[in-house]
Amino acid sequence: MRFGGQLQERVLTLLLLHAGHVVTVSRLIEAVWENTPPPTAMRQVRKTVAELRRRIPGGAELIATETAGYRIVVGGGQLDLNDFRWKVQEATTEVAEGRPHQAISRLGVATALWRGPVLSGRGGPVIDVAATALEEQYLAALEQLCELRLAVGESAGLVSDLRRAVHAHPLRERLRGQLMLALYRSGQQAAALAEYGTVRDLLAAELGIDPSAELSRLHEDILRGGSEPPASSRSDPVRPAADPSVVPSGAEIRPCMLPYDLADFAGREPESRRLVRMGSDGRTGVVGIDGMGGAGKSTLAVHVAHQLAVFFPAGQLYVDLRGFTPGEKPLQPDFVAAMLLRELGATDTQIPDDAQGRLALWRSWTANRRLLLILDNAVDTAQVRPLLDGMTSGFVIVTGRGRLVDLDGIHWLSIGSMEPEQSLGILTRTLGEKRVAAEPEAARELAELCGHLPLALRIATARLRNRPRWTLRYLVGRLNDESRLLKELSSAERSVATTIQLSYQVLPPAQQRAFRLLGLHPGTDIDAHAAAALLGMTTQDAEDSMEALLDVHLLRQPAIGLYAFHDLVRSFARELWRTTSGDERSLALAGLLDFYVAATDQACRLLFPGRTEYDVTGADPCPILPPTATPAEARQWFDRELRALPAFVTVGLEAGFARLAAYLARNLLFPLHERGDIRRYREVAEVGLSAARRAGDPVAMRFSLRNLVVGHSMLGEFHAAADGIEEGLRLSVAERNPKSEGVYLSQLGWVHSALGRLAQGREFLERAVAVCRATSNDMEESIALCNLSSVCRWLGDDVAAVNAAQRAVALNRRTPMGMHQAGALNDLAMAHISSGDHNAALASLGRVLGLDEDSLMPRDLALTYVLMADVCQCAGRDEQALHFVGRALALVEPLGTKPWQSEIENIAGLIHSRRGDHARALRLHRRAFLHATSVSYRVQVAMALAGSARASEGMGDLAAAEGFRNRAYEHFAAMGMPAPQELSRCVGNHR
Known part of the structure; x- marks a missing residue:
């Protein structure tokens, strides 16, 4: 299939790279436009997906719409990437069960699927990162295949394959080592030695480094030629030469204090490879791993340390600094130094009593020794820095929940939630492939509910292992209750809630307050302006507070200027509401409601000029609003905030701010209507009417009831609309409000017409037009005229239909808002088509297509397209007609x-x-x-x-x-x- 441009190409590629998983709209926008998306980015992505569905055979079933984005749905044999991963996983099982020949066969099939780089480097940063990870998976599979072929005795037949691989990846030392070994085994010792010289020169020229210790050892073994060199092993590195360092005391003690490594360790493969490379290169001294509680920092550090142990024969040391241990104070560096000195062989009489003396002895004992040291759960720089001074030849891994920015010369690796595939890897390795394969959808939901955090996944799988009768779906059902989520993710010794609480407890009181109150926000993302209103401070102070929470991984930053909770952290923050005083909650919510009413007023003022405005907040001081100076900026602000604001209307109503909730609901209906999101329009209108009734505000009652009637009518809920119209007419008569009466007469006429009572419908609509004209209600008159045009056309009165639509178009030119202009032009086009005047119809439709596309409602644009198709077909342009039909549907x-x-x-x-x-x-x-x-x-x-x-x-x-x-x-x-x-x-x- 030929793509319609870069946008389609990138969207489809990213969806395929994450087949089976939801790709959010924001992620697609980032993939297409990187850091400079246009204001219409979200709309363009939706159109692109719709176009892909149309162009791809079976596209409607292939690309599923989810709440947060889109998901490619493919089965076995439909996507090479999935087949590749399954074959590699099967090969791993074959190796584990002692069947190398079967593993070779499966890896051969997997690597044969490789077609080269994704988009050949034209995919932009987001896709390039995914493509790089995919290429790394391919190379790992290729290396494992060659390793197994060497292990079963192949040599000469493997040389040509390895030469091609080395030519394509000349800096890949493992492939080079395998080629050297294959050459040596096939009697080509000189060629094997020449390969080492080639890669040594290449590494020096390209990277300024020497070959790895493993490759150098293999070169020495081949050079001696006394015995056959062993095959290299990814999981069991070649042991380097013995370290000449001498223990300063008389005892030669090489302690190993590492905790046990998980046999079913899964996920974090890129991070593991990076850390092993840094620990074995001899140049990196200290690496820090930071991340939120439960992200698996300690587990990753220990797993890597076990792989690096052979490079540090002088000893492997581990200490939990207790920076986040319940009920315990963090360990002081002099106490840690004394403890570690004992492990290295120092006696109590050798260890000084004073802190400075202990640290001086630690520096002298560790200088120039090949030691591996893990400092786990560090709370601050003062706890760590004194222990690093003597580690001149060793390697240190520091883990902590916050990045210790005062430590100079340290390489930091931040880890957070895992990728969905990594989470499924943990589930598969801990529960077994059959159990996960039996419930693939439930497995994905379970990983999502666990926030893709290793700790939560481990607790969940432990519960499932201990309860073999439980299905994954059953546990998912229990976790779906947010009030029980954190309780379910706990065991006798481990708890997600406790892990998060430890990070919360070390915060200063002001940050604890900010954390609690931010949990009141109903959305996923929050910016500094909304946070300032919620926290009752300036935007700068609010941003500083959120940055501080970001530093300790209690917040994430999905984009510049936006902050978000991890799902499990949000659940914890909401549990803290119970410890927040009612007055503090009410004050915070009132400030946030005031802000959102004022901010939506500002955005609507730009996008929908001419709408009636109401002064309802009365906030003192006035909230600082986001900088939305143009319609494009206002639309972009709504694009982001509309995901959460409907929920906040409900929050406002339940929290006792009914009047503010009613006016906020009213403001949200304008952009929801423009976007064609009519179901949410109706839902928000229902809550808005409930809020108006509770507030006892007659003005809010009138517009809320009218908006709900419109929502029912657009969704085809005509009988419910009729009930609302009846109530509205009673109120209009009682209040002697002819302007409102005209609105309800118009709606009543449309409901009668839709239900097939055309004569009655026409009568009510004609009355509505007269009342609206008498009360100078131009916008409602134009709506009534559009509906009247449709009814006249259905009744066969084309002249009256054209006249009504022409009057509606003329009125829309005078209306400041103009949001119904496209609808009136469409009605005029239909009236002309019905009367046989296709040229006039084409002129009307052309005027619609000449309007600003961002201001067109999807339904109006769809109708324009299908009417264009009708006109084009009558003019003999059949292919063009088909194009418009596809876009309309x-x-x-x-x-x-x-x-x-x-x-x-x-x-x-x-x-x-x-x-x-x-x-x-x-x-x-x-x-x-x-x-x-x-x-x-x-x-x-x-x-x-x-x-x-x-x-x-x-x-x-x-x-x-x-x-x-x-x-x-x-x-x-x-x-x-x-x-x-x-x-x-x-x-x-x-x-």
């Missing part, structure tokens, strides 16, 4: 609004029938029938039946066509609506 399907879907599917079906694709036309009309029937949208039910009759006759199924035709005529007759001309021709041909 791709836009309307994700909206989930059945009235809109049925209308566009019926027009699309008619277009396919005209071009002779009757099977596709019938499928579209059947879908339209189901959608329209489910909401009693009778006009479109009749249109779907008429279209099905046409398509069935075109397919030669005359009996079915007769059935559809009769049912269609019944509906048209009941509504007083003339049947479409196409149906009449169909009937005439049939007869």
Whole structure:
């Protein structure tokens, strides 16, 4: 398939690289535009996914929409990457069970799938990182394959394969060593030695380093030629020459204090490789590992230390500095020095009593010795620095929850949540492949609920191992209750909540308060302006507070200026609400609500000029608002905040701020409507009305009820809309409010029309137009005129339809907001098409396409596309018509609004029938029938039946066509609506 450009190429590539897992929209945006996305990035990604679904065979099933983004759904044999990983995993099992030949076969199949770099380096930083990781997986598999072939006795036959691999990856020392060994075994000692000289010169020229100790040892063994050199082993490195260091005391003691290494260690492979490389290169002295509690810092350090042990024959030392141990104080450096000196052989009489003396002795005993030292759970720099002074020839790994920035010359590695594949690796290795393979979806959900944290995953798998009758799905169900999540992720000795609490307890009181209050925010991301309102401080102070929490990994930073909790940390923060006073919570929530009402007012003022404004916050001092000076910046702000703000309306209502919640709900409905997110529109409108009723605010009651009626109507919930209209009309009459009465008459006319009562609908709409005109309500008059145009067209009065739509278009030019301009132009185009004036219709549709695309509602744009298809087809431009039909369906399907879907599917079906694709036309009309029937949208039910009759006759199924035709005529007759001309021709041909 040919791509439509770089955007499609990158989006599809990233989805495939993470097949089976959700890729968030923000991650896709970063992949496409890196650090400079345009304001329309989110909209462009949605359009790109829709276009990919259309262009790829079976694309609708292949790319699934999830809450946070999209997921590629592929089965076995559909994606080389998945097949590669499965074959490598199978080979690992074969090796473990002593079947090397079977492992060679599986690795051969896996490596044969490799096609080279992803996008050949044109994918941008995000995809390049994923591609680099993928290439590393391939090289690891290739090295293991060559290792196994050497182990089963291959040599001469392996040389050519290894030469090709070394040529492609000349700095890969393990491959070079395997080539040297294969050459030596096949009797080519000189060629093997020459390979060492080549790589030595290459490493010196390219990187300024010498070959590794393992490769040098192999070179020496080949040079001596006395016995066959052993094959190298990734898990059992070649032991370097003995360290000449002498223990300062008389005893030659080489202690090993390392805790046991997990036999089922999984995940963190890139970090492990990096640390092993740094520890074995002889140049790196100190490495720090920082990360949130439960991220597996200690486990990673110990695992790496076991791999590095052979490089440090003078001893391997480990000490838990107790920086985050419940009920214990952090160990002082002089106490640690004394403890470690005893392990090295010092007697109590040799160890001074004073701190300075102990540390001086530690420096003298450790100078020039090849020691490996792990300083685990460090709390601050003062605890660590004195212990590093004497480690001139050793290697130190420091772990801590915060980065000790005052330590100079230290290489830091930050770890957080694991990648989903790594989490599944832990589940597979601890529970067994069969148990995980039996419930793959539940396994992914379990990893997600555990936040991809090793500690949480270990606790969860321990519970499952101890309860063999539990399924993964059962445990997922228990973890889905957020109030129980942290309780479930605890055992007798380990607890995620305790781990997080230890990080929280060492914070100063001001930071503890900030942490607690930030947990009140209902969203995933929070910026400095919202945090300032919540915390009651300046934006600079709020940002400093969040940066401090970021330093100790209690917050994450998904993007510059944005901060977020890890899911499990957020659950812990919300548990702390109980320890926060009611007054403090109320004050914080009031400040945040004031901020969001003012901020949404500001954004709506730019995007929807002309809307009625209300002064409701009265906050003192006024909140500092985000810098949204242009419509593009306001839309970008809404793109980010709309994920959380609907939930905050509910929070405001439940917390006792009903009036603010009602006005915030009202502000959110504008961008939700513009985006076509009508389900959330209706949900927010319902909460907004509840808040207005509770607040007893008559103004909020009026607009909230009207907005809910509109939401019901757009979703096809016509009977619920009618109930709201009845209440609204009663209130309008009681309040003597003709302006409001006109709005409800308009809605009542549309509901009657949609339900098939066209004459009544027309009557109410004409009354609504008159009342709106008398009260100078231009926007509502234009909406009523658009609906009146549709009803007149259905009744066969094309002249009245055109006149009503033309008046609506003229009114929209005078309306400051102008958000209904595209809808009025579409209605005018439909009226012209119905009257046979395709040129006038084309002119109207062209004006829609000339509007700012960002301001167009998806439903309006979808209708424009399908009407363009109709006009293009009538003009003989069939290919162009098909293009517009595809774009229309791709836009309307994700909206989930059945009235809109049925209308566009019926027009699309008619277009396919005209071009002779009757099977596709019938499928579209059947879908339209189901959608329209489910909401009693009778006009479109009749249109779907008429279209099905046409398509069935075109397919030669005359009996079915007769059935559809009769049912269609019944509906048209009941509504007083003339049947479409196409149906009449169909009937005439049939007869």
